[in-house]
Amino acid sequence: MAAWRSGSRQQRWWHKELLAWLAKCNTKVRVSLEATGIYSLDLALALDGEASIELAVLNPKLVNRFCADASPLETDAADAVV
Numbered sequence: 001m002a003a004w005r006s007g008s009r010q011q012r013w014w015h016k017e018l019l020a021w022l023a024k025c026n027t028k029v030r031v032s033l034e035a036t037g038i039y040s041l042d043l044a045l046a047l048d049g050e051a052s053i054e055l056a057v058l059n060p061k062l063v064n065r066f067c068a069d070a071s072p073l074e075t076d077a078a079d080a081v082v
Contacts, residue, residue, distance in 0.1 A: 015046040022053060032056040034063055 022029050031047055033040055035057045047055045 011042055012046075015043060018043075019046065019050060019053075022050075028052055028054060030054045030056070032058055034058050034060040036060065 022031070029052060031053055033044065033056075035044075040057065044055060044057050047053050
């Protein structure tokens with residue numbers, strides 16, 4: 001596990017749970033998340049510290065534009081596919 005130690009105790013617990021769940025894949029994993037300032041920073045740092053995780057932090061405006069072009073209906077289900 002990474003030497004990352006930021007965020008609250010609860011955040012660190014959830015991040016460790018996520019890292020453990022991703023480790024079960026036994027292969028390199030790609031994770032994409034939207035850059036939301038301080039809300040995504042701790043998670044991005046936790047994920048970036050793992051050699052088995054390929055991390056992409058995306059510009060929310062570009063994601064929104066891509067989604068608008070890809071799907072006329074904006075729903076959580078449609079966003080999950082993107």
